[in-house]
Amino acid sequence: MFRKILIANRGEIAVRIIRTCRDMGIKTVAVYSTADRDALHVKYADEQCCIGPPPPAESYLKHANIITVAQLTNADAIHPGVGFLSEDSQFAEICEAHRITFIGPSIDNLVRMGDKAEARETMSKLGLKLVPGSRSTRQGRLKRGRKRGVVETEEEAVEIAERIGYPVGIKASAGGGGRGIRIANNQMSLLNLFHTAKSEAESAFGNADVYIEKWIENARHIEVQILADKHDNVVHLGERECSIQRKQQKLLEEAPSPSIGGKLRAEICKAAIKAAKSISYSNVGTIEFVVDSDDNFYFLEMNTRLQVEHTVTEMTTGIDLVREQIRVAAGEQLGYNHSDIRIDGHAIECRINAEDAQNGFMPSPGEITSYLPPGGIGIRTDSHLYTGHTVPPYYDSLIAKLIAHGRSREEAIIRMKRALEELTIGGVKTTTSLHQEILRDERFLAGRVDTGFLDDGV
Amino acid sequence: MFRKILIANRGEIAVRIIRTCRDMGIKTVAVYSTADRDALHVKYADEQCCIGPPPPAESYLKHANIITVAQLTNADAIHPGVGFLSEDSQFAEICEAHRITFIGPSIDNLVRMGDKAEARETMSKLGLKLVPGSRSTRQGRLKRGRKRGVVETEEEAVEIAERIGYPVGIKASAGGGGRGIRIANNQMSLLNLFHTAKSEAESAFGNADVYIEKWIENARHIEVQILADKHDNVVHLGERECSIQRKQQKLLEEAPSPSIGGKLRAEICKAAIKAAKSISYSNVGTIEFVVDSDDNFYFLEMNTRLQVEHTVTEMTTGIDLVREQIRVAAGEQLGYNHSDIRIDGHAIECRINAEDAQNGFMPSPGEITSYLPPGGIGIRTDSHLYTGHTVPPYYDSLIAKLIAHGRSREEAIIRMKRALEELTIGGVKTTTSLHQEILRDERFLAGRVDTGFLDDGV
C-alpha cells in the first residue's frame, strides 16, 4: 500500500480524499495555488506545497510542478480527484515515467475512453446503442479528410434527419455544456435552422462545424458506478439518477434512480459491466447513459475517474469508493463480488454552489462570514468551507455537498429538506433555495425527473 | 399523529428531537431559560417561549410553566428529552390531566422503574440476578421500620460480606454518581472501613446510611435498547457497550459491544425483552446490566427514557429512535419484529464535554469562538454549537456528540479518530483529547474495556 499520496486537486474533493487517506493511515501532500493558501485541504494534509498562481493552467494543471512536488515529498502516488488532471492520459504517462502511481485507470483506458468518438465506436461494436445521428456513423463510412460526424450540406442534414426521425438537434462540434444547440421538429425548420446553427457556431466557438443527433425528449440521465481491480474483477455498485441538471451541469443526484424500473436497471447495469470488461477497465469509472421515454438507453460516455456524486453510491452501499480506488490502484484485489454488495435505502446529494440563483446563476465568490453545516441522523456533509474562508473566483463554484440517506426515498427527501434548512452559509449566494424548490416539486416527489426538469420551471 | 410537540429540554438533545419532528412534519415548540435565549434549539424550533431564569428548578424542571406553554401553543405532546423531566412520573401525570401526551412510557412504568428498590424486586422475581448485597434482600426479610438494604451494625456487615464474598463495596445510600464508595477486601478492612464510610456518608450527604454490595471487579456496563408499542409488541435493538466511564459518567459508547460474545449477547437481550414484557412496557427504554469477569450479568436499573447514547443504535439499525418513540407514543404499532431488524456494522459515540480534561475535568463554560464539526463519510454530529454561542455554566457540560459508523469496529474507530482530529471548538476546553487517548489505547483497540478502564490510566 502507498505510504504517501499527493492530492492534485482542491476544494471539497481534496478534503474528501484526504479523509480517506487518513482513515487508511496514508500520509497526504496537498498542493495549492496562491489563491488557496488558507484552504481546508491545505490545513488537513500532512504536507503542503504551493505550486503556482491562481489560473489552473499554471498550478492545478501544471504537470511539471505537481510531479516535482510529488518527487520532493516522496509521494508514491497521485490522486487527481475529479476534473483537472483526472482524465489526462499524458499526465498519467508522466506519472508512470516517474514511477509514481496515478490513482485511476490504465493509460490505455484513459486514452480509449478519452477519445469520445473512439469510445462511441467501441461501445457500438459491443452492441450498446448510441444516440442516432451523424456521429454514430461508423468509421468505415467516413470520407477521407472529413471530420467525424460533421454535417456539411443541407442535403446531408435532411438525409440524416429523415433516417433518424424528427425532432433532431443541430449541435456545434466545438460546443459543449449544452451551448450551441438548435432543435428542428421537421424538414422546414431543419432547413431554416441549419445555416443559422452553423453561423452561430462560427461566431460563438470560431468553428462552424455542426453535427446532427436525434433529439431525445424527456431524457433521463442514468449512470452506472463501476469498480474494477487489476485482476479482472469488475462489479457495479448500482446506478445513479443524474437527470436534474442546469445547462448540462448536474445539480442533484440520487441512488437508486426513481425513474427506472427493475428490468431496465438490470439491463443498464449489465451493459455497463460488459462495457467495462470489454476494455479491461480497472479503478472506479462511470458509464453514462441517456434513457428515452420508451426506456431505450443509449451510451453517452464513460468517465474514467471518480465522480462528484460518488457519495450517494457510498451511502447506499456502505463502500468507501475512494478507499477502493486507492486499494485497486495499489494492485489489491476487490475481495468481493456482486452477491456481497447490498443496496441499502436511498441517498440524495445536493450540490451547493456559490452562485446567485436569483441572478442567472452568476458565480458568487467571497468571504464566508458564517458557516454551520447541518447535522443529525442521516446527514453527511462534504465541504471545504469554514467561517472566514474566502471562496476564490478562479475555480468551480461547488462549495458543499449535502448528502441525505434514509431507508426510503421519502425518508431521504425529508432529511435533505431538513439539512437544507439547517445549512448556514453567510457571505456568498448559494443554490440552496433552488434545491429547496426542487424538493418541493411534485414531479420530483413522484420521481418523474428528466433533463428538461428545470426548463419547465420548478 | 401529533401536530405540535413541545420539547421540554435544551442543548444537543433538544436539537436532535426537533430534527426528527421536522422530518415527521410535526411543528415544534422550544422552551428555554434566560441563559439559553440564543441557543440553537430556540432558533430551530417553529415557536419558542422563555420559561424562567437559569436554574433548572425554575425553568426546565418547572412543571407549571412548561404545561402553560404547551397549552398556550396548543402543543398536543411534550417530549422530555433525557434528564430533566424525562423520568418524572408526576410530570407525566400532569400532562395526562391536561390531555397532553407525555412522550415516554406509561405512568405505571415510570413509577415502578423509578423506584429503584421496587425495580430490583420486580426483576429479581422475574429471575434476573441482582448484584448480591444487602439491597438484594427480599422484601419479606425486611424488619419493620428498617430502610431497605441499610446495614446498621458491624456484625450485619460482616455477615453479609461472608455470605456474598469479598471484595465488597460499602456505599452511601444517599450517594450516587460513584461518590461515597469504600472497598473492603477482607474482614479486617471491612471492620476498619465500616465506620469511616458511615461518617463520610454523614458528612458528605447528611445521611449516614450505607449498604453493602458485592464489588464487581472489571465489570462491563452493558445495556439493551428496548422499543415497545402500546399493543404488546416489544423488540430489542441490540446492546450497547458503555463501560468507559469517568466517575460513573459515560464517556464513549459503542454498538455492538466488543466485550461480550454471541451467547452472552443473546442471553442478555432475551432477559431485557422478558423484563420489558413483564411490566407491559411501552416506548423506548434501556435495561442496564453489569457483567462480571465470569460473564455473569446482573440487573442494574431500567431507564424509562431515551438515552444520550441512543445514536449508536440508530447508526447500526438505521432506525430513528426518536421517530419510533413519537410514533408509539401516538399509539401507532411498531410494524416490524426482530426478523426485520438488522444490526449493520459498528458505531461509536464520543461525548464531547466542555470540561478541562487537564484540570480535573472542571467545567469550562464560555463563548465558542470557532466551531467546525467534522464531516465526510461515516460521520454524524449531534450538537447545538455554533460559532458565537455561549455555553452557559448552569447545565450539563455535554456540547457535542460525534458518532462514527463503519462496516467493522476497526473502520468505526479510524473514522472516529479522523473526526476527533477534524473537530474544531475554540473558546472552551473539551474532552476531545481524552477520547483521542482512549482510541489509541491498546486495551480499547482489543475491545478489552471495563468500568475501571480510566482508573488504570489511558
Next chain:
Amino acid sequence: MSEDKSISLELLNEVCDVMDDRQLTEVYLRDGEVTLRVRRESQTASAPSGAPQPAPSPSASTPVQSDHVEGEFINAPMPGVFYRSAAPDEPFFVNEGDIVSAEDTICLIEAMKIFNPIQPGFSCQIVEVVVENETVVEYDQPLFRIKRT
C-alpha cells in the same frame, strides 16, 4: 464581518469623540466581530465639554433583549396570558400615568387556568403598558415601563 474597513475607522472616530466628550483615557469595546481598544495618556486632549452623563443605570429587571427602550420595567415572572383586568367587562387594574404601591395588583397572568395577580413589589408610576391585553407573554418579557416613586 464588516466588509468595509471604513466602518471600523468611523467607529474609531466616534469612539474618540466620546472619549473627548467624556474625558476618557481608555475604551475597550467589543461588538460581534469588532473589538476595539483605545488608550490615551491623559484626557487633557481636545473638547473639555463637561456634558452630563445620561446615566442609563438599568435595574435588574431590564430584559437582556431590550429593544433599546430606555427605562425600568416590570417583567413577566412566568409565561402565560397577560390580562389587564379581572374580567372582560371590568376596568383595567392600572392605566398609564397611575401611581401604584408595592402590593397593588397591576395585571394577571393566567397559567394553567390559574390567574396569578402580579404586584410591582415597590411603589412606582406606570409610564407605559408595553404588552397588549390578553396576549401571551414569555417569562421575563417586559410588561410595564415604570418609574420608581
Next chain:
Amino acid sequence: MSEDKSISLELLNEVCDVMDDRQLTEVYLRDGEVTLRVRRESQTASAPSGAPQPAPSPSASTPVQSDHVEGEFINAPMPGVFYRSAAPDEPFFVNEGDIVSAEDTICLIEAMKIFNPIQPGFSCQIVEVVVENETVVEYDQPLFRIKRT
C-alpha cells in the same frame, strides 16, 4: 482573509492619522480577520507635520505571506530545489551585496531533474539570500531580498 494587504496598510495609515488627530497612545482594533495594534511612546510624536512617510511601496513580487520583512523580493517561479551554484564545488552565482543585471543567473531551481536558471528580470542589488542552499522551495517563496538599482 483580506487578499489585499494594501487594505490593511491603508487602515494602518488611517488609524495613525486618527491617533495624531486625537493624540492617542494606543489603539487595538479587531474587525473580523483584521487585527491591528498600534502603540506610540507618547503623544508628543503626534506631529501632524509633513513628515516623510516610510513609503513601503511593495512591488508585485512581494510575497503575500511576508514575514514582516520589509523590502522587495525575488520569489520562486516554481516549486523545486533551490541551488545557489551550478555544482557543489562551484562558487555561488551571487552573494549578498552583489549587483546583478536582468539576465544574470542568480540561482537554479531543480524540478523534474531539470535545473532551471533564474534571472531577476531587472538589474538590482542582492541584499539578502533568504533561503538556505539546496532546500525545497514552494512557488512564490521569497528567495532573495533585493534593491532595484
